[in-house]
Amino acid sequence: MKQLITIFALTTLLCFSGFSSAEETVTTVTETVTAVTAPAVAEAPAPAPVMTMNKGDMAWMIVATVLVILMVIPGLALFYGGMVRSKNMLSILMQVFVIFSMMAVLWAVYGYSVAFTEGTPFFGGFSKLFLVGITPDSLAATFSKGAYVPEYIYVAFQLTFAAITPALIIGSFAERVKFSAILLFMLIWFTFAYLPMAHMVWYWAGPDAYTDAAAGEKALATAGFLFQKGALDFAGGTVVHINAGIAGLIGCLMVGKRIGFNKESLAPHSVTMTMVGASLLWVGWFGFNVGSNLEANGLAALVFVNTLLASAAATLSWMGAEWLIRGKPSMLGAASGAIAGLVAITPACGWAGPMGSIFLGLVVGAVCFWSVTGLKSLLGYDDSLDAFGVHGVGGIIGALGTAVVANPALGGTGVWDYVTNGVAEYNFVAQLTSQAWGVAVALVWSGLVSFIAFKLVDMLIGLRVPEDAEREGLDIAEHGESAYHY
Amino acid sequence: MKLITAIIKPFKLDDVREALSEVGVSGVTVTEVKGFGRQKGHTELYRGAEYVVDFLPKAKIEVAVGEALVDQAVEAITKAANTGKIGDGKIFVTTLEQVVRIRTGETGDEAL
Numbered sequence: 001m002k003q004l005i006t007i008f009a010l011t012t013l014l015c016f017s018g019f020s021s022a023e024e025t026v027t028t029v030t031e032t033v034t035a036v037t038a039p040a041v042a043e044a045p046a047p048a049p050v051m052t053m054n055k056g057d058m059a060w061m062i063v064a065t066v067l068v069i070l071m072v073i074p075g076l077a078l079f080y081g082g083m084v085r086s087k088n089m090l091s092i093l094m095q096v097f098v099i100f101s102m103m104a105v106l107w108a109v110y111g112y113s114v115a116f117t118e119g120t121p122f123f124g125g126f127s128k129l130f131l132v133g134i135t136p137d138s139l140a141a142t143f144s145k146g147a148y149v150p151e152y153i154y155v156a157f158q159l160t161f162a163a164i165t166p167a168l169i170i171g172s173f174a175e176r177v178k179f180s181a182i183l184l185f186m187l188i189w190f191t192f193a194y195l196p197m198a199h200m201v202w203y204w205a206g207p208d209a210y211t212d213a214a215a216g217e218k219a220l221a222t223a224g225f226l227f228q229k230g231a232l233d234f235a236g237g238t239v240v241h242i243n244a245g246i247a248g249l250i251g252c253l254m255v256g257k258r259i260g261f262n263k264e265s266l267a268p269h270s271v272t273m274t275m276v277g278a279s280l281l282w283v284g285w286f287g288f289n290v291g292s293n294l295e296a297n298g299l300a301a302l303v304f305v306n307t308l309l310a311s312a313a314a315t316l317s318w319m320g321a322e323w324l325i326r327g328k329p330s331m332l333g334a335a336s337g338a339i340a341g342l343v344a345i346t347p348a349c350g351w352a353g354p355m356g357s358i359f360l361g362l363v364v365g366a367v368c369f370w371s372v373t374g375l376k377s378l379l380g381y382d383d384s385l386d387a388f389g390v391h392g393v394g395g396i397i398g399a400l401g402t403a404v405v406a407n408p409a410l411g412g413t414g415v416w417d418y419v420t421n422g423v424a425e426y427n428f429v430a431q432l433t434s435q436a437w438g439v440a441v442a443l444v445w446s447g448l449v450s451f452i453a454f455k456l457v458d459m460l461i462g463l464r465v466p467e468d469a470e471r472e473g474l475d476i477a478e479h480g481e482s483a484y485h486y
Numbered sequence: 487m488k489l490i491t492a493i494i495k496p497f498k499l500d501d502v503r504e505a506l507s508e509v510g511v512s513g514v515t516v517t518e519v520k521g522f523g524r525q526k527g528h529t530e531l532y533r534g535a536e537y538v539v540d541f542l543p544k545a546k547i548e549v550a551v552g553e554a555l556v557d558q559a560v561e562a563i564t565k566a567a568n569t570g571k572i573g574d575g576k577i578f579v580t581t582l583e584q585v586v587r588i589r590t591g592e593t594g595d596e597a598l
Contacts, residue, residue, distance in 0.1 A: 083532075265537040267530060326531055336533060373534030386533060 051139055051148050051208075060296035061153045067287020068160035072100050072167055075284050079277025079339070080171050083332075083385045086269040087473025088175045089483035095179065096167045099186055103163035106190060111162055112155050114191075115198040121225035124199045131155065141206025142294040145418070149294055157291055158198075165194055165240045171385030172248030173255040175266075176470050177463055179478045185457045189247060193449040197239045197442060200224040201231065210418035230431070231438035232406060232415065234303070235292035237347025237398040242442040245392020248383060250450040255463050257382035259470050266384075271331050278335035282311060285342045289349045299350060302413070306349045307342065310361035314341025317365025326373075333369070340368035340390050344398035351402060353411030360405055364397045399439050403432040487582040487595065488556045490549045493521065494567040494575040499545045505566035506549065509558040512598075515548040525573030544575060550582055552595050 077096040081089050103111070113128035128134065140154035166186045170177075204227050209219035220228055226238070233239060258266060268274060289307045293300040318337025323329040344364035345357055352360065372389035383389055406412040408426050415431070417424035457463060464470070469477035476482060494502055499516065506514060520541035527540040551559050560577055568574055587597040 262535075265539075266535065267532055267537050326534075328531070330531065332532055377534060389533075 050146055052146055053139060053148050053150060054295070057142070057147065057149050057295045058153060060300070061149050061157055061291060061294065064287035064291025065153065065157045065160055067284045068157070068164065068291065069100075069284075071281050071284030071288060072160065072164045073097055075277050075280030076164065076167055077277065078273045079281055079335070080174065080385050082270040082273030082275075082277060083171075083268040084175050085266065085473070086484055087475055087482075089269065089475060090479050090481060091179070091474035092170070092174060093483075094479055095170045095182055098179075098183065099167045099170070100163045102183065102186065103166055103190060104159055106187070107159040107162045108155070111190065111195055112158065114195040115162070116154075116158065116203055118203070118205075118222050119199070121223070121228060122196050122200060124195075124203060140294075141208065143207060143299075143416075144295060144297070145207045145421075147295055154294070161236055161240060161288075162190065162194055162198070165236075165244050166190055168240070168244035168387055168391055169247045169251060171387035172252040172383045173463075174384040175474065176258050176465060177251075177255055178461065178465050179474075181457050181461050181463045184461065185251075185453050188453040188456065189446075189449060192453070193243060193247065193446045194239070197243050197445065200226040200441065201233045201239050201438065203227065207418045213419050216419040226438050226441060229437045230415075230434035231399075232351060232402050232431070232435065233347040233399065233438060234350035234402075235289045235346045237343070237395045237402070238438040238442040241343045241346060241391040241395030242399065242439060243395075243446045245388045245390075245395055246443050246447045247450040248387030249381070249392060250447055251454060252381050252383045252388070254451070254454045254458070258384065259467060261382045268332065271335075275331055275335050278338055282338055282342065285311070285346075289342075289346060293350060299413075302353075303349045305354050306352050306357040307345055309354055310345035310349075310352075310357040310364075311338045311341035313358040313361025314338060314344065314365035314368075315361075317341075317362045318369045319365075321366040321369040325369075336368070336372070336386070336390060337365045340364050340394045343391055343394035344401060347395075347398045348402040348405050351406035351413050351415065353405070353413070356405030356411050360398065360401045363401065364394050367397055368394050395442075396439050399435050399442075400432065403428060403435045406431065487550060487552055487585060487598065489580045489582045490551060490556070490559055490563070490577060491580070492547050492549075492563045492567065492575060492577045493519070493544050494547065494563070495569065495573060496543055496545045498567045498569070498574075499547070501566040502547060502563055505562040506559060509562045510555060511549055511551060511559055511562075513549075517546045517548075519544050519546045523573070523576075542573070550585055550598055552598055 073096060077093045080096065081092040084092055108131055110126070110129050112131060113126055114124045117124040117127045119125035134151050134155065136150065136152065138151035139148035140151040142149060166189060169189070170182060201224055204223040205219040210216040226233075231238065260266060285307055286304060290300050290303045293303050315334050315337040318340060319329045319334050322333040341361040341364055344360050345352070348357070348360060368390050371393040372386045375393075376383060376386070376389055404410065406414065406426070407428055408414040408423065414423040414426045416422075454463065465474065465477060492502070496518070503514060520543055522540045522542065525542060527538055527542055530537045530539055547563075549559060556579065560579065563577055584593060585597040586593050
């Protein structure tokens with residue numbers, strides 16, 4: 001096995017040195033020309049790379065953005081919807097559908113600006129409120145020097161992330177919360193938890209700012225707090241999953257258990273829908289993770305393979321654990337395992353190798369199975385659809401696990417240094433510390449914001465529906481319609 | 487006249503209907519029902535939440551017959567619905583006071 005890992009590490013490294021040298025070739029050619037024209041200057045400064053937009057990257061980003069929309073509506077809606085009782089089916093579909101729409105509008109009004117413009121390390125600025133100043137010619141940086149995508153597609157792609165994250169939270173307190181309370185909570189949480197987390201983790205000046213060590217330091221000082229800490233989060237393990245998971249946990253603790261919890265049957269009304277939803281999430285996740293690469297290149301292919309393998313491994317792992325401990329392998333378990341695997345690989349997918357991804361999937365499948373069975377019954381909270389058990393716990397494992405699987409010695413890619421334009425020396429302990437910073441900040445920040453937001457909403461409009469409404473079902477009580485007529 | 491009410495396993499319904507036709511029963515009423523008895527239910531597990539399903543699906547058939555046919559009909563159902571396992575069901579026979587055929591107004595044995 002050790003040999004196998006070494007071989008994989010070597011192959012991955014070779015592949016990477018292969019394609020990075022291809023990139024370098026281009027630079028070398030320009031440099032040679034410079035050297036020929038100015039032979040007297042020994043250390044001629046590299047010319048600033050030209051900002052170019054690649055139509056292939058652009059086309060991929062459109063597809064990726066649509067795939068993430070597919071994850072939310074209908075993917076997440078059906079995944080969650082199948083797990084509630086039939087009298088609450090529409091309430092789930094409606095919450096996901098409307099949260100998605102609301103976040104989309106808020107994103108354009110102030111979300112994008114607060115998350116993705118320069119400001120403090122915790123909040124961005126207001127320079128792009130209402131998307132002001134963005135034109136079809138505006139460009140957004142990718143992870144390669146000189147390569148850009150149109151800013152509008154970057155806005156739209158990031159919009160879908162901002163829209164799915166709040167929608168994940170509703171799983172924790174499904175079947176008992178007022179629709180109006182959910183919308184108000186989401187408005188507060190999006191503004192004070194999602195946007196700062198996205199800014200802290202993802203905002204940076206872009207690779208072209210890192211021309212030399214001094215410029216690199218200056219650029220880094222403008223980046224988000226956790227970016228400066230060196231926390232790696234490729235597609236949103238902390239920003240999306242831990243962030244939403246802890247909000248869900250706080251939510252289900254503050255809202256309280258469903259009537260009949262542990263007494264009546266609260267069984268899922270359609271595991272079939274849940275399987276369809278999980279599959280749509282799985283397919284859409286390729287847009288989520290691979291799209292986060294922002295370019296259609298070799299690294300995108302690695303992210304694709306990692307995403308595929310981690311979720312498959314976690315499906316097997318969850319199923320195996322369930323089969324061993326509970327006696328039967330269930331469809332709901334397999335679907336949950338796939339989602340747990342996707343959650344865990346999300347932060348790691350750009351730095352792990354394929355075998356690292358399988359390893360991460362195997363770990364997260366079994367641990368998340370334990371968290372939604374053992375941990376939940378141990379602590380006695382009613383996280384109805386396990387938003388914390390799967391997204392919170394899986395996100396933490398993924399964020400910390402990123403430090404393990406990113407290690408070049410274990411087949412990872414290591415971390416790219418934009419100043420030296422090469423893979424930096426890997427320090428596992430330092431990376432794990434950075435990752436722990438990300439986890440801790442997400443837990444504390446989002447936990448605190450959620451607590452205050454739930455309290456505020458409870459005081460203003462009340463969180464729970466009346467008891468008879470909960471018994472009747474939220475579909476009739478809150479929305480005046482029923483999902484099924486039979 | 488007697489009313490025979492039989493609770494049987496759903497998959498035995500066709501066998502029972504055929505057996506009844508053979509002994510000369512011309513009509514039955516079938517209802518899908520749920521119940522519990524000695525067979526007990528099963529447990530379902532959803533992410534660690536265990537739910538005991540006590541009520542199992544059964545088919546209920548109701549047959550009204552004249553005195554002459556009662557024994558044959560009961561025997562036909564017993565034979566046809568038997569699998570030898572717990573949960574095969576039960577047959578109840580009750581006395582019928584009156585039967586009316588709505589279309590013609592016939593009553594009693596003529597209405598059967």
